[in-house]
Amino acid sequence: MPPGPSARIGIGDDSAVVNAPSGSVVAAVDMVIEGRHFLRSLSSGHDVGVKAAARNLADIAAMGAVPTALLAAVALPASLEAEWALDLASGLAAEAERAGAGVVGGDTASAESVIVTVTALGDLDGLAPVRRSGARPGEVVAVCGALGHSAAGYELLTSGDRSASPALAAAHLRPSPPYDAGPEAARLGATAMIDVSDGLLSDLGHIAAASGVAIDVERSAVLPGPEDPLSSLAGHGSFAGARILDWVLAGGEDHALAATFPPGTALPARWRVIGAVVPEGRGTVTVDGAAYPGPGGWQHFR
Amino acid sequence: MPPGPSARIGIGDDSAVVNAPSGSVVAAVDMVIEGRHFLRSLSSGHDVGVKAAARNLADIAAMGAVPTALLAAVALPASLEAEWALDLASGLAAEAERAGAGVVGGDTASAESVIVTVTALGDLDGLAPVRRSGARPGEVVAVCGALGHSAAGYELLTSGDRSASPALAAAHLRPSPPYDAGPEAARLGATAMIDVSDGLLSDLGHIAAASGVAIDVERSAVLPGPEDPLSSLAGHGSFAGARILDWVLAGGEDHALAATFPPGTALPARWRVIGAVVPEGRGTVTVDGAAYPGPGGWQHFR
Numbered sequence: 001m002p003p004g005p006s007a008r009i010g011i012g013d014d015s016a017v018v019n020a021p022s023g024s025v026v027a028a029v030d031m032v033i034e035g036r037h038f039l040r041s042l043s044s045g046h047d048v049g050v051k052a053a054a055r056n057l058a059d060i061a062a063m064g065a066v067p068t069a070l071l072a073a074v075a076l077p078a079s080l081e082a083e084w085a086l087d088l089a090s091g092l093a094a095e096a097e098r099a100g101a102g103v104v105g106g107d108t109a110s111a112e113s114v115i116v117t118v119t120a121l122g123d124l125d126g127l128a129p130v131r132r133s134g135a136r137p138g139e140v141v142a143v144c145g146a147l148g149h150s151a152a153g154y155e156l157l158t159s160g161d162r163s164a165s166p167a168l169a170a171a172h173l174r175p176s177p178p179y180d181a182g183p184e185a186a187r188l189g190a191t192a193m194i195d196v197s198d199g200l201l202s203d204l205g206h207i208a209a210a211s212g213v214a215i216d217v218e219r220s221a222v223l224p225g226p227e228d229p230l231s232s233l234a235g236h237g238s239f240a241g242a243r244i245l246d247w248v249l250a251g252g253e254d255h256a257l258a259a260t261f262p263p264g265t266a267l268p269a270r271w272r273v274i275g276a277v278v279p280e281g282r283g284t285v286t287v288d289g290a291a292y293p294g295p296g297g298w299q300h301f302r
Numbered sequence: 303m304p305p306g307p308s309a310r311i312g313i314g315d316d317s318a319v320v321n322a323p324s325g326s327v328v329a330a331v332d333m334v335i336e337g338r339h340f341l342r343s344l345s346s347g348h349d350v351g352v353k354a355a356a357r358n359l360a361d362i363a364a365m366g367a368v369p370t371a372l373l374a375a376v377a378l379p380a381s382l383e384a385e386w387a388l389d390l391a392s393g394l395a396a397e398a399e400r401a402g403a404g405v406v407g408g409d410t411a412s413a414e415s416v417i418v419t420v421t422a423l424g425d426l427d428g429l430a431p432v433r434r435s436g437a438r439p440g441e442v443v444a445v446c447g448a449l450g451h452s453a454a455g456y457e458l459l460t461s462g463d464r465s466a467s468p469a470l471a472a473a474h475l476r477p478s479p480p481y482d483a484g485p486e487a488a489r490l491g492a493t494a495m496i497d498v499s500d501g502l503l504s505d506l507g508h509i510a511a512a513s514g515v516a517i518d519v520e521r522s523a524v525l526p527g528p529e530d531p532l533s534s535l536a537g538h539g540s541f542a543g544a545r546i547l548d549w550v551l552a553g554g555e556d557h558a559l560a561a562t563f564p565p566g567t568a569l570p571a572r573w574r575v576i577g578a579v580v581p582e583g584r585g586t587v588t589v590d591g592a593a594y595p596g597p598g599g600w601q602h603f604r
Contacts, residue, residue: 063311
């Protein structure tokens with residue numbers, strides 16, 4: 001496993017030692033469980049490794065921090081082929097490297113089904129952490145990264161219609177969070193940030209609740225543009241426009257970053273303004289000023 | 303859960319932020335699995351929480367570091383009583399606090415059996431990490447903490463003879479590593495260190511192999527003294543002297559700390575000199591100059 005540029009001591013001793021130049025370490029842990037977060041009939045070992053790493057690395061980026069290292073504890077059925085486990089390790093390593101991090105620790109054991117527990121570490125690079133609680137009325141809400149791709153891909157994969165958009169199917173199997181957008185947002189003065197794991201409305205709800213504000217999302221700003229692979233589905237069989245909006249607003253697991261910025265902040269192009277922080281209705285999220293009638297959050301397999 | 307004195311941000315945001323004043327963070331991950339590391343018929347939820355925390359916190363101490371925080375990912379059967387899960391959380395919190403740390407992150411999910419994955423973090427307090435690879439011929443080998451208590455306790459518990467020594471049974475259920483002895487050893491100039499998780503001979507073998515040296519253990523120095531609860535077993539039914547030595551040399555899971563020190567190091571009383579680093583026989587561990595004929599390592603339930 002690649003230790004990455006921040007490891008002083010990687011795998012092989014009692015513990016790893018990882019650089020934390022800011023004098024603090026950012027840390028998050030999350031499990032990826034067979035049957036709940038993935039199905040072995042759809043996901044390769046590599047896919048599961050990428051997903052397990054990405055879920056946690058995105059949590060580091062969502063604080064405005066730079067990922068430095070992963071530790072992975074993997075429980076596998078004794079019947080599983082060794083090739084699958086090696087493929088899992090390669091996925092963890094590949095996504096860690098894509099984030100600029102390494103894999104510095106781990107543990108393995110046997111279990112009834114695959115459970116991959118990843119702890120991700122990061123460094124704030126001298127900046128203050130961006131929490132969920134700093135959003136203020138009058139600020140803009142912006143998103144960097146894909147919305148609804150994972151949910152659409154799941155539907156294509158489970159309906160057997162993967163060929164309708166291989167890009168969306170891949171987005172479900174191997175989410176690709178824009179890690180460097182997290183520290184970028186912190187430097188731009190983001191007042192609150194979260195990664196979109198449960199669904200846009202649900203996760204903006206976490207910011208709204210923690211900040212004691214409300215958020216209004218502009219429907220026209222979240223509809224997929226012509227270059228978005230979701231647009232290619234609009235005229236495809238059963239995939240009507242309303243369902244695409246559901247995926248965008250309620251589909252999770254893309255691990256886009258959603259953040260609030262002071263009004264007038266000059267945002268790079270990849271940060272799309274999708275709404276505003278409003279004072280009325282603490283903890284609520286509306287779409288064009290009204291409650292959204294569709295689903296409010298992505299449901300896991302069970 | 304108690305965030306502990308080192309947490310800047312605890313549970314509730316995308317990630318935790320933990321102080322790392324030395325500019326690096328020490329990190330270790332380990333799983334505790336039902337049927338392998340504990341049996342629910344013998345261990346309470348609190349016991350399992352203590353054991354899961356202690357295994358990982360001892361890995362931090364074994365680098366010479368001060369524990370700062372835990373993150374815990376807990377998979378539980380849906381049929382488990384809520385009381386058991388709360389008891390587990392109380393055990394994690396209690397052992398974290400005993401080590402001076404807190405609980406700053408977590409995740410929960412359902413699984414066929416109980417799997418507790420803990421990541422422990424620590425700080426080196428400005429000292430260099432104590433690795434396994436620094437032992438040199440002529441140095442002394444010393445141990446701080448119990449040896450063989452967990453193995454003896456396991457045998458008492460599974461034979462139904464817990465009353466022969468409640469203290470040893472408790473040592474198996476709730477190991478009690480001497481965390482502060484890790485930084486103490488680092489300040490005293492320890493050249494190599496490990497926590498005794500697999501068994502004394504096996505773990506000293508890791509130091510010997512990593513350092514390219516051999517270690518000789520003095521039998522008379524590891525035999526339990528009169529105040530050691532193991533001594534009370536010597537005349538008790540089937541527990542003969544030879545088995546007690548097996549427990550001391552090969553029983554694991556006590557998480558004592560074993561370290562090597564330059565000759566002449568003035569060691570505090572709790573560090574017992576038990577042997578020496580010798581040049582001949584790289585990677586081997588002997589007892590009174592000869593291979594030990596008993597078991598070489600503690601075997602898990604399966």
